[in-house]
Amino acid sequence: MVSQSGRIEGVAFSAPQSEALAPLLDALGAVAQPRQCLEKEAAAQRFGPSAGRAEITPFLLGHERIEIIHFPDAPPRHKVDPGPSNTLWFQHVAIVVRDLLRAVEKLAPFVTPISAAPQYLPNGVGAWKFRNACGHAMELLFFPEGMGDPRWHQSGESLFQGLDHSAIAVADSDRSLRFYICEMGLELRYASYNQGVEQQRLDDLDSAEVVIHGVGGRSGCGVEFLRYVQPEPIGPSSIDLQPHDALYAQILVKDATLATGQLLVDPDGHRLWLHP
DSSP: OOOTTOEEEEEEEEOTTGGGGHHHHHHHTOEEOOOEEEOHHHHHHHHOTTOOSEEEEEEEETTEEEEEEEOTTSOOOOOOOOOOTTBTTOEEEEEEESOHHHHHHHHGGGOEESSSSOEEOTTSOEEEEEEOTTSOEEEEEEOOTTSSOGGGGSOOOOSEEEEEEEEEEOSOHHHHHIIIIIITOOEEEEEEEEESHHHHHHHTOTTOEEEEEEEESSSSBEEEEEEEEESOOBSOOGGGOOTTSTTOEEEEEEOTTOSSOEEEEOTTSOEEEEEO
């Protein structure tokens, strides 16, 4: 259970070739923080007994955190095909931008698009999904005036403002809501049903229809559920990913009331790292 003071602070991604992400992180204006080295016991607590020694390089983007995880003693695992957006291990991090088209132009040399082109949904929200050099899914998100967290409309010069949420594919919305609200103690922020040509182009899925729920703490970054009605969710799920796989991710939850860190697994296998 997350206390009222707890907040989702970002996402951690495993990256066997972490240096490949340097050009993208530089283009985003992400600020590197001191590297953390976890020896076997500490790494096992965070990632499970098979992890081995881990190196974690945190980056700050706005008020949120992206951690790049590397296991220096682990042999590279075979490359995993991430599959389409309705695969149950799908997870992306949404980066809010002040100008969607300018942001897409800046990142295009370093990424592989998922979306056919930047899309503007009927409510005016702009989005563009892509995969970085290690295969992690990411999204650029633009909110028109009056939509999204008020902090995205504060004055400033940064093109890339921070993380709005991490989106995860789920098989059962009700089951995920019970876990994140009843067990985790997070709050429901919004719900919607997205369909139409813009959603199809955004996800690169024919006839895409998706039920969306957003949850989070009292403020800050959130978690967004993507329950595909059409095409239906397909396996594999995140539980099939090992820490050394590039698609492995953790949602980072900071809660000062905790005595120690705790690794949780949600109903679809997505991992959460709760820490003081």
